[in-house]
Amino acid sequence: MTREDFNRFWIINYPDTVPISHLFKHDHMDRWFRIHSLPESKRYADNDEEWSILLMRQNEIITDLFGANSKVILVTGEYNWGERTIHLVDEEEVYKKYSFSRLDNIDLYKLNPDDYDNGEVYRPAFAETVWIPNQHDKLLQEIANDNTRAFFVSFDKNIIVAPYDGGVDFVLKDSLTRDIYKNKYKDWLSIREDGL
Template sequence: MSGAPLPGPDPDPAHERLTRLWQTHRPPGPLLPHELKTVYRKHWVRFHSLPESKRYAEDEAEYAVLLDRHNTVLDELFAGGEAYVVTTDWAHPSDPTQYSDLRCSLHPEGTLWTTLDDTADPDPEFHTRWYFYADRRPWRRGCLDPLLRAAADDALAGIFVTDIDLGRMYHPYDGGADVVLATTEERDRLRHRHADWLSAHPSGY
């Protein structure tokens, strides 16, 4: 894969800063959200969003539990600061993106930040271009609830949130969230605080 900042006569300063951070990160990015758990394995923990690791909410009471778990951890990561919210879309390089209407409706603040081409397959028909949309905002509990519900329903994948220094990352998915912390010690403290939300599987998945 290869990422490239988007061209343009008047690039967003917040996007430029995010690009510079990723370029100096190890490994350089951006990365696809589902790769975070592998790339940052030593600093990673996964929390499930419903009791007994139930994958999908079936009523508003379960959505309330799910959103409370997400927002509790997000508050611990970002409260009092600012965060980048990133959503993704993808398509064959010659085709329209897959989720543009839904993504735009749920993340209207996000503007195109960068692209990432996956050309590993020798057959060009299986090449994919990923599109990353980002905005920078003060963190407020509940500000991502529509995106979190979409992720929980597997209606919109590829969402992640990071602090403005790329030290903490949060990727919600259908069933829970992957969290990357700056240090293993910080990861362990967070994992201990929410031990009841961990997977029972030895791998943490």
């Protein structure tokens, strides 16, 4: 997939947002839902048993949505604002097995001047990969520890899977499909009314 292909598919499927995962829950509320990775909405795993639960939950639901051995796109990027820095994807050990292509920079100040300073940018990149259960566990653990940020997308199935430190956000093809999976995984949902 070329950069042009990615941009074309993104605009067709997600015209109301840019490829930055924390925006999805706001830009696609009608087809978004979230699961928590640990019981009682605990945010971080502290021991092997909790890591086992976290990875089991994430692998189970992601495999259910994508299907095992499905081609997906991994999207991540580089940013540096405030005290938070994510380095170039090829400098991070967890990304060495993926072959990334750069996308156009996103001007964060232009996107949201209330939250960002002039000159702050996000430098996204994508890599084609295959979703195989437990093959992306190191990356899922790094995201769960808030050491990096990345998400998976299937343009074929119109699904975004965006893990974060605490759970996973999903954007499905429509609200009906979202409701089916929300019900299926209701025991992993937040008890909050807003679903966060």
